[in-house]
Amino acid sequence: MRLPDSLQEAIERECAPFSHEALRDASQQLSARYQESAPSRFQSPAARAAYLTVRMPATYAAIHAVLNECQALSPTSLLDLGAGPGTGSWAAAALFPTLESINLIEQSHPMVEVGRRLASASASALLRDASWHCQSLQDPLPSADLALLSYVIAELSSAQTIELLERLWSQTNAIIVIEPGTPAGHQRILQIRDWALAKNGHLIAPCPHCFACPMQTPDWCHFPARVERTRMHKYLKSGTLGYEDEKFSYLAFGKTSVKIPFGRIVGPVKKRSGFVQFPLCTQGKLIPQSITRSQETYRLARDADWGDAWM
Ligand SMILES: C[S@@+](CC[C@H](N)C(=O)[O-])C[C@H]1O[C@@H](n2cnc3c(N)ncnc32)[C@H](O)[C@@H]1O
Known part of the structure; x- marks a missing residue:
């Protein structure tokens, strides 16, 4: 999996003003925060550029893999929550030809600006015309067919997550949550699964059943997405391999049932x-x-x- 060429080129333009050393320092700080599951902090321009280079390809690959398992949804509108630079919207635009509109919600104003610039480089009118909202997830949200929360629940408290899900459930037809593929990420997914089943939601993926999750500690349910590394990505992560495997956990559920596999x-x-x-x-x-x-x-x-x- 690699990013669409127009997105990769736009990212390279965003990174061009920074020295390799500045990007490497910012990338190391970003990785340390990610390992500690600390909330995203995109305070400096270099931190935002580093996110585009080292994290966006990985989250894009994870989101792409998840949406691919949810093709049956055929949404016409998408709400990309905690959108960052719009990663989820790029993947959705590539995979859902049915999409007619996208709303992106992101609290960081500079990240919204970055996301807008990236989207303006897309060949897709859907992405170029997408509506960006610089606001909190706690504020009123637009309605949509599909709500996507990728790599954002870890940044919310349990109470905030439930409050958000309650609102989304009354305003959307389906919800997809993607989290890092760690034991903690899987636990958050399990809590959301319990909540969805209590609402009589229909599971879409990955679970092929509504019974209790059979995955027992020390195992946890997660999946890999292979990401091709650019030369800069290798340099910033001091990696030698031409790829990395992004591990993610996820849950997709909705108000109407779709055919689920055996x-x-x-x-x-x-x-x-x-x-x-x-x-x-x-x-x-x-x-x-x-x-x-x-x-x-x-x-x-x-x-x-x-x-x-x-x-
Ligand atoms: C780790 S990034 C993920 C970005 C993107 N979804 C992706 O998968 O690449 C999490 C994003 O959620 C945003 N975020 C966290 N809490 C938020 C809130 N309460 N309201 C709006 N945005 C929020 C952060 O600013 C950050 O850009």
């Missing part, structure tokens, strides 16, 4: 000579699968990846 692949897919193995979450259980060459599903299994729906 199971979800919730761990690495081991492809060996003559057989394929993976853990499958289905009907409230985690069931290890071992599919051999003689089985009808073998070809499907050879093409399967961690995170895919299974049949």
Whole structure:
């Protein structure tokens, strides 16, 4: 996965005024805050440029992977909450041809300005014409078919999260929440799952059932999205590999039911000579699968990846 070319070029223009050293310092501070799950602070222009280079490609890849599992939603309007530079809206514009309007909510005024500049470089009129609102999530929000909260719930208290979900539930048809793929991120997703089921919400992904989550500590439900690294990304993260795997946890749910798969692949897919193995979450259980060459599903299994729906 890589960013759309027009977005990558716009990011490079945003970063051009900064020395490599300034971006590396800002990137290290950003990574430290992310590891500590501290709220985003985009106070300096270099911090915002560093976010675009080292975090936006990763969150874009995670959001893209999630929205890909939610194609059945076909939303006509999107509310991108805690939008940052508009990462979620770029992914949604790439994946949902049904979208007609986007509203982005972001509290940081300088980040809204960055997001507007990036969007103005897009070939998509949907992104260029999107409405940016520099305001808090606690303020009144526009209605939409689909509300997207990507990498933002960690920055809210539990009470703020529930209050926000209550309002969104009365103003939207479906909600998607994406969090870092950590045990803490998964716990937040589980709390939202309980809340959604109590509201008689229909789960869309990743859960293929409404039973209690079978994932037990020390495991937690998370998925990887592989991100191609640019030369600058490698330099800023002192990385040698040409890619990194962004781990994320998520939940998509809505007011109307969509067809959900029999199971979800919730761990690495081991492809060996003559057989394929993976853990499958289905009907409230985690069931290890071992599919051999003689089985009808073998070809499907050879093409399967961690995170895919299974049949
Ligand atoms: C980690 S960034 C994620 C940005 C973007 N959604 C992404 O996935 O790349 C979290 C964003 O949420 C914004 N945010 C946090 N709390 C907020 C609030 N109460 N109201 C509006 N924006 C908020 C922050 O300013 C920050 O830009």
